[in-house]
Amino acid sequence: MSSPERADAGVRAGGVAARRPVGGTLQLLGNEMATQFGRRRTWAMLGALALIPVLVAVAIRLVGGSRPGRGPAFLDQIAGNGLFVGLAALTVAIPLFLPLTVSVAAGDAIAGEAAHGTLRYLLVAPAGRVRLLVVKYLFAAAFCVAGTLTLVVVGTLAGWLLFPVGPVTLLSGVQVSVVEGLIRLLAIAGYASVSLLGLSAIGLFFSALTTVPVGAMAATAILAVTAQIVGAIPQLEALHPLLFTDRWLDFADLLRAPVVWDSFAANALLQAGYVLVFGAAAIARFVTRDVLS
Template sequence: MSSPELLKTGAPSADGGGLHLAGTLRLLRNELRTLFRRSRTWAMLGALALIPILLAVALRVAGGTDAGRGPAFLDQITNNGLFVGVAAMTLAIPLFLPLTIAVTAGDSIAGEASHGTLRYLLIAPVGRIRLLWVKYLVAAAFAIAAALTIVVFGTLAGWALFPVGPLTLVSGTEVSVGEGLLRLLAVAAYAMVSLLGLTAIGLFLSTLTTVPVGAMAATAILAVAAQIVGSIPQLSALHPFLFTDRWLDFADLLRSPIVWDSFVDNALIQAAYVVLFFVAAIVRFTRRDVLS
């Protein structure tokens, strides 16, 4: 098959499932290496790490806050530093995490097109659909790194600046420090799952343009708009269908026993958005003429 036909159809240049898999894994490895070698990636992760650090320092200097004031769990930090990561996640999920995901996912396809490298990626034995999968997995990997960054640096900052001991859960039960750390990892996993739907939206928007900033901005605006809709009582009928509806329900992981309903419901919502927008991205990308 000639190169022009290859670029038009996205078909692989050689037969064999082994070659397809090897090409996909090689591309995934290269894309992950590229992502985590970028100064932009580490700048965003560094900015996310500053959220729990600044929060812990501010509370240490100010001497705490009154109960019920500020974001959830904020008033618990001075009693147990493990709550820094949870409180920081409450601050980061509505805005800061979506912004970083918008940058990563929005740049996935549009960035390659703007730099003139998209056509060369399609020559590899992966095809267009596999390329979309790789780009999505790379963006999802950043979501994992972003969520872990907040929880890990929050835990370290809390451990350094406040007393750390057995964790008193929302239900009033006290658990050991070890189990408390596992609960924090569960909170990070919840946040990562929450961002999967937005990642798929950003990937789809990235296939619509060759201007990465446009896809990034549109993704971030949709995240904010969905949360605004979710805060309007008159639109409550739409709330269960918003990808942001369950973003802040990770407190159920800090109960005894753990209430998994929110986690499952959130995962189902995100899965629906992933399927919907990934299919939309396939339809758009496979019909697109790649000239750059």
């Protein structure tokens, strides 16, 4: 074989070798998504989240709206416009219910495989430890999106069925069409999804530390509650900007005209910091871990 032919063969071989990890990762990711979203537990958690906007809508329909300034944000707006059901449900779910379900999804990522004795086989596949962590985190992130969209979609449908729907009055006093209102609602769902990415990374880290999934889930959920408690203490105000929960409810700028994206960007930057720190910690722990399961 001539030198040019050998060079060409080397380029082709290198290209195939470069494509294999990518193809293997996509296949592993597809299998993970199919497996996890096919589990009854995943659908049970999404079903539990779907009950929140339904209960909110039915309660307001039967009892009537609350007085302005009382109860969760946007609750007093539902009777006048059903589009606020999804927004009120998100406000109710973000402090507790969404973090609980995300804690289960992320905390089970590695520890669940170890507990079921399948972790070693996943690594022999070969999946690679870092690649497996990335795939597990991507599922946790996908669950964040699925959870927030469940609240918004079910809330919108419930509001449409039980209440009048019309132009949405924004916080700045400007009215926008139903279509634009729905787009802004989806943007707020995106904001909520981004808000949970840091918690997902924390859950993945705890999951890499143990073979007991319940322990990782509990530790993640407790940390989410603790961070919110710290965020509510004025004396610890200096710590508030560092908490991954600090901007969870700061989506009001998406309900102004024009939209102000500063809070969205600041929240994304905050969550990215937690993803980098706890993602790196999870990798450092997992690549040196003796997998016996």
